[in-house]
Structures are given as structure tokens and as C-alpha cells.
Amino acid sequence: MNDIALELDCRGMPCPRPVIELARNLASVAVGDLLAVVAEDPAARVDVPAWCRMRGQEWVREDTAADGVARYVVRRLA
Amino acid sequence: MILDNAREATAEALQVRPDEVTFTPTGTHAVHLGVLGLLRGSRRGDLVAHSAVEHSAVHHAVRWGGRGDSVGVDRTGRVDLAALHTAAERDDCAVVALQSANHEVGTVQPVGEVDLPAGVPLFTDACASMGRVPLPRGWAAAAGSAHKWGGPAGVGVLLVRKGSRWRNPFPDDDRIDERTTGFENVPAILAAAASLQAVVAERETTSARHRELIDVVRSRVAAEVPDVDVVGDPDSRLPHLVTFSCLYVDGEAIVTELDRLGFGVASGSACTASTLTPSHVLEAMGVLTHGNVRLSLQDDATRADVDAFCDALPEVVRSIRARVGM
Numbered sequence: 001m002n003d004i005a006l007e008l009d010c011r012g013m014p015c016p017r018p019v020i021e022l023a024r025n026l027a028s029v030a031v032g033d034l035l036a037v038v039a040e041d042p043a044a045r046v047d048v049p050a051w052c053r054m055r056g057q058e059w060v061r062e063d064t065a066a067d068g069v070a071r072y073v074v075r076r077l078a
Numbered sequence: 079m080i081l082d083n084a085r086e087a088t089a090e091a092l093q094v095r096p097d098e099v100t101f102t103p104t105g106t107h108a109v110h111l112g113v114l115g116l117l118r119g120s121r122r123g124d125l126v127a128h129s130a131v132e133h134s135a136v137h138h139a140v141r142w143g144g145r146g147d148s149v150g151v152d153r154t155g156r157v158d159l160a161a162l163h164t165a166a167e168r169d170d171c172a173v174v175a176l177q178s179a180n181h182e183v184g185t186v187q188p189v190g191e192v193d194l195p196a197g198v199p200l201f202t203d204a205c206a207s208m209g210r211v212p213l214p215r216g217w218a219a220a221a222g223s224a225h226k227w228g229g230p231a232g233v234g235v236l237l238v239r240k241g242s243r244w245r246n247p248f249p250d251d252d253r254i255d256e257r258t259t260g261f262e263n264v265p266a267i268l269a270a271a272a273s274l275q276a277v278v279a280e281r282e283t284t285s286a287r288h289r290e291l292i293d294v295v296r297s298r299v300a301a302e303v304p305d306v307d308v309v310g311d312p313d314s315r316l317p318h319l320v321t322f323s324c325l326y327v328d329g330e331a332i333v334t335e336l337d338r339l340g341f342g343v344a345s346g347s348a349c350t351a352s353t354l355t356p357s358h359v360l361e362a363m364g365v366l367t368h369g370n371v372r373l374s375l376q377d378d379a380t381r382a383d384v385d386a387f388c389d390a391l392p393e394v395v396r397s398i399r400a401r402v403g404m
Contacts, residue, residue, distance in 0.1 A: 050323075
């Protein structure tokens with residue numbers, strides 16, 4: 001859990017805001033570091049991995065935040 | 079008598095027997111009757127193995143009348159045929175449901191390659207393709223919808239193969255066609271049969287033209303719009319439709335903006351649905367669900383029409399992205 005360099009709180013944000021926040025904050029973590037987005041938006045489950053594929057980043061995993069909301073973890077590759 | 083003529087014309091256009099054709103009030107009802115009738119006729123159980131990208135009419139029928147076993151698809155939307163075969167081998171598998179082609183992304187399914195154990199019939203939802211492309215082989219029951227081939231709304235077609243174990247899942251109605259209920263809408267059925275004949279007669283030229291125009295859209299959108307996912311199988315697909323998704327774009331905003339410019343499109347994005355859940359088809363394929371646009375060509379669409387759409391699209395996408403600072 002401590003391996004996440006930056007966690008974005010996108011609770012309550014509708015699609016496609018969580019993915020926009022992810023893209024905006026990518027440059028805030030170093031190449032090789034992990035960036036996570038916590039979101040209730042059900043589209044994020046599909047769209048975060050799709051974003052990784054389209055933007056050449058690495059999809060790492062889905063887990064949950066302390067309050068049970070889904071958290072999507074990606075690794076900055078470039 | 080008039081209805082029999084329509085039945086014969088429909089049968090001939092679809093290359094089936096007239097006594098295999100039943101007219102229903104809607105395509106959705108034909109799907110329900112097809113799935114549930116095969117379930118009722120089964121001696122094996124109540125499980126329906128189906129692709130994850132079936133139309134919601136299939137999902138609803140399965141949930142209402144039995145249990146579903148959803149089989150995954152690849153990135154293009156094509157069903158995992160080996161997994162479908164494995165699902166069909168289960169002792170309690172009563173029916174397999176596989177669409178002829180996907181209604182959202184156009185990918186054609188390998189219906190003719192499905193090889194089922196004895197006693198497990200195949201239902202094919204052919205609503206997206208009927209008339210436009212020939213029916214696949216191998217089904218025990220199939221469904222179509224007249225307005226999808228350009229006919230009137232309010233006419234569905236249920237096909238039940240001679241000799242298959244199909245039993246009416248609803249109470250009997252003592253009428254000529256024991257597979258359906260109530261009075262057929264004769265004028266609409268006549269119009270549906272006539273338009274089906276016309277569509278089938280012209281489909282070779284229409285399909286070739288549509289296929290070429292959609293190829294133009296697919297390549298121009300991919301080349302001219304940054305960060306776009308053009309989805310579905312590029313070759314093994316329905317001739318007349320294409321679906322793509324644009325990163326960072328709100329589905330409702332792009333549909334509204336294209337509509338304002340005179341381009342009627344649909345979307346599978348959550349932001350355009352009352353449910354806030356994205357299209358289960360895009361989800362199963364693992365492709366981007368937001369910023370989704372589905373373009374279906376009208377029969378008389380021209381190269382100028384698709385070029386106008388492709389010319390307008392990059393600026394529409396750019397302006398929507400600019401609003402959110404992307």
C-alpha cells in the first residue's frame with residue numbers, strides 16, 4: 001500500500017473525470033512510480049486500463065481504498 | 079391470405095421455409111420467444127450459455143427464464159469460441175445464444191463455426207444483421223427486427239427451424255400461428271416483407287458501398303483524431319456501422335455537438351445513459367467506454383456525407399477536450 005507515489009481522490013466524479021485527473025497528474029510522479037485513482041464511477045474500471053493501453057502506461061491492478069471504494073493503480077512508463 | 083404472401087416473401091428473402099417464419103410485435107419479443115421457447119423445449123436444464131456482448135433483450139430473457147453463463151469476447155468483440163463450447167458441454171446447459179453480429183460495434187460472430195453437443199440448440203439474435211447480410215447456419219431459432227433493416231417499427235421476425243425442440247413459453251393462443259399471440263399487424267408486416275425483399279435484392283451493391291464508406295471513416299478517424307480507439311473487427315463486421323471512443327471526451331457532449339452540426343449518432347457511454355453504467359458491450363471488450371460514438375450509415379449515404387463527418391470531427395473533439403483543459 002505504501003508503494004503508491006500519488007493517490008487521486010475522484011470519489012463522486014462522473015465519467016470521464018477520473019481518467020482526466022489521471023492524465024493531468026501523470027507528470028507529478030516519476031517514471032517507474034505508481035499513481036492511483038480512487039473512483040466510484042463504474043466506467044473507470046474499464047477506462048483506466050484502456051487509457052493505459054492507449055497512452056503507453058502500465059496497468060497494475062485494481063484494489064480498494066480504506067473506505068471500500070475501488071482504487072485503480074497504474075505505473076508511469078513514460 | 080395476405081399474411082401468407084408476406085410469410086412466403088419473407089421466407090424466400092431469408093432462405094428459410096414459410097412455416098419457420100412467425101411475425102411478432104417487436105424484435106425484442108421475437109428474441110424473448112426464441113430464447114425462452116428453446117429453454118422450455120429443453121430436457122437438460124435451465125442454463126443459457128451466451129456471449130457477454132448479446133443485446134439486452136437476450137440478457138433479460140435469460141434472467142427471466144433461466145440462468146446465464148456469460149462467455150467472454152476478445153478486444154474486437156468476437157466471442158471466445160472454445161470457452162463457448164466448454165460452457166455448452168455442461169450437463170445443465172439447455173441453450174446457447176450467440177448473436178449473428180454485434181449491434182453496437184458490428185463485429186460478426188462465428189455462428190457457423192459453433193459446434194454443440196446433441197440436445198443443445200443454438201439461438202441466434204440476428205436483429206442487427208437480418209436482410210443486410212445472409213443468415214448464418216446452425217441455429218434452431220433466430221430473431222430479427224424489421225425497423226433494423228429499414229422496414230416499419232412494430233414488426234419482429236421469429237424463425238424456428240423445422241424439427242427443433244421449441245415450445246411456446248407463454249400461454250397458447252388458438253390462432254393460425256401457434257407461436258405468437260394476438261392479431262398480427264398486417265399492413266406493417268406487408269411493408270416489412272416488401273422492404274426486406276428490396277434490401278436483400280440490393281444488398282450486394284449496398285454492402286460494398288457501405289463497407290467502403292465505413293473503411294474511410296475508420297481510417298480517417300484513426301488518423302485525424304488523436305487518442306481515439308476505433309473499435310470492433312475492421313474486416314469481419316457489418317457493412318454499415320462503426321464505433322469509436324475518444325479519450326477525455328464526455329459522451330453526451332460529443333453526441334449533442336455532432337447532432338447540432340447535423341450528424342445523427344448514438345453512444346454507448348455512461349454519461350449518455352440514465353443508468354450511469356457504460357455499455358456492457360464496450361466493457362466486455364475492454365475498450366474505452368467514454369467519449370463513445372456510433373455512426374450508422376443511411377442507405378443512401380455518400381462519400382461526401384462521410385467526408386463531411388470526418389472533416390468536422392477533429393474540431394468537435396478538440397473543443398470538448400479544451401473545455402476540460404485537455
